[in-house]
Amino acid sequence: MILIGENLNVMSKSVGEALKQKDPGPVRAMAEAEAKAGMDMLDINLGPARKAGPELMEWVIRTVREVTDLPLSLDTTNVDAIEAGLRVEKDKALINSISARPERMTALLPLAKEYGAAFIGLTLGDEGVPRDENERGLLAAQIVAEAAAYDIPEDRIWLDPIVLPINTQQIQIQGCTGFVMMLGELFPNCKSTCGLSNVSNGVPTSLRGIMNRTYLIMLKRYGIHSAIVDAFDAELKAIARNEKPDLEALVHKVMDGESLDMQALSEEETGYVKTARILLGQSLYSDSWLSL
Ligand code: THG
Numbered sequence: 001m002i003l004i005g006e007n008l009n010v011m012s013k014s015v016g017e018a019l020k021q022k023d024p025g026p027v028r029a030m031a032e033a034e035a036k037a038g039m040d041m042l043d044i045n046l047g048p049a050r051k052a053g054p055e056l057m058e059w060v061i062r063t064v065r066e067v068t069d070l071p072l073s074l075d076t077t078n079v080d081a082i083e084a085g086l087r088v089e090k091d092k093a094l095i096n097s098i099s100a101r102p103e104r105m106t107a108l109l110p111l112a113k114e115y116g117a118a119f120i121g122l123t124l125g126d127e128g129v130p131r132d133e134n135e136r137g138l139l140a141a142q143i144v145a146e147a148a149a150y151d152i153p154e155d156r157i158w159l160d161p162i163v164l165p166i167n168t169q170q171i172q173i174q175g176c177t178g179f180v181m182m183l184g185e186l187f188p189n190c191k192s193t194c195g196l197s198n199v200s201n202g203v204p205t206s207l208r209g210i211m212n213r214t215y216l217i218m219l220k221r222y223g224i225h226s227a228i229v230d231a232f233d234a235e236l237k238a239i240a241r242n243e244k245p246d247l248e249a250l251v252h253k254v255m256d257g258e259s260l261d262m263q264a265l266s267e268e269e270t271g272y273v274k275t276a277r278i279l280l281g282q283s284l285y286s287d288s289w290l291s292l
Pocket of ligand 1: 006007009011012013045075096097120122160162163194195196197198201228
């Protein structure tokens with residue numbers, strides 16, 4: 001599985017301020033730390049980057065390139081900033097992202113074609129966030145069809161279900177999981193990804209990790225190709241690298257509805273079981289789900 005580090009982003013305190021000041025130190029340090037943590041790619045998340053977006057993108061890429069050769073995912077809603085990044089990185093870059101909204105596809109698909117770059121196809125349309133796996137499938141089909149009109153090969157499309165925070169609409173998690181489950185059949189030539197940490201946005205900080213990791217195990221079982229993740233969660237990386245087979249087997253049992261002898265489980269294992277039940281919609285989310 002391809003792991004894309006999420007940590008170079010405007011929302012982060014150290015990086016956000018450095019981006020504003022064009023201070024290369026913290027940007028270099030973050031990119032280097034993510035590379036050292038074993039990421040396969042780095043997401044460069046500049047947010048809307050309304051002011052001088054292209055210039056900022058060029059500066060960040062130049063700065064990151066002083067410390068790592070890892071491929072980059074260019075994450076901003078500013079189309080000109082994406083193009084500035086593509087001019088530097090060409091087909092090595094991943095465009096993050098192109099939604100199914102017509103004006104986004106019209107603006108960005110020609111760039112993907114011209115530079116030969118892969119792109120993340122975000123299942124978001126004019127009606128906003130999809131409600132279930134079927135609406136996600138429909139939006140993905142629109143993206144795949146439109147890309148075909150530009151002669152973009154399907155293996156350059158990384159479909160993204162848009163993972164939503166568990167604490168707002170718990171049921172949406174099943175829509176994302178279901179979508180990833182369907183991908184192999186619907187779009188066997190496309191790749192897939194997701195913003196994994198979205199699932200735990202707003203969850204108590206100390207509990208975000210286990211939520212992210214449990215969801216990764218579930219999506220991994222359905223063959224997700226990549227994920228945008230917290231680069232510094234070593235346990236999460238171990239799961240992605242197949243180094244936690246026992247933990248995966250345990251979560252799979254919960255997914256399959258097998259009965260478990262809870263008394264025989266360690267505290268850590270119990271945490272994964274409870275979290276899987278939340279993500280599967282079998283128990284109701286609350287901030288204290290692990291101690292219930
Ligand atoms: N799909 C695609 N791209 C994406 C997302 C997605 N890019 C953005 C986001 N979602 C994935 N990246 C992040 C980055 C940070 C966090 C979550 C997802 C995050 N940060 C902490 C916070 O905001 O509380 C900490 C910030 C900090 O470092 O201080 O949760 O879904 N294609």
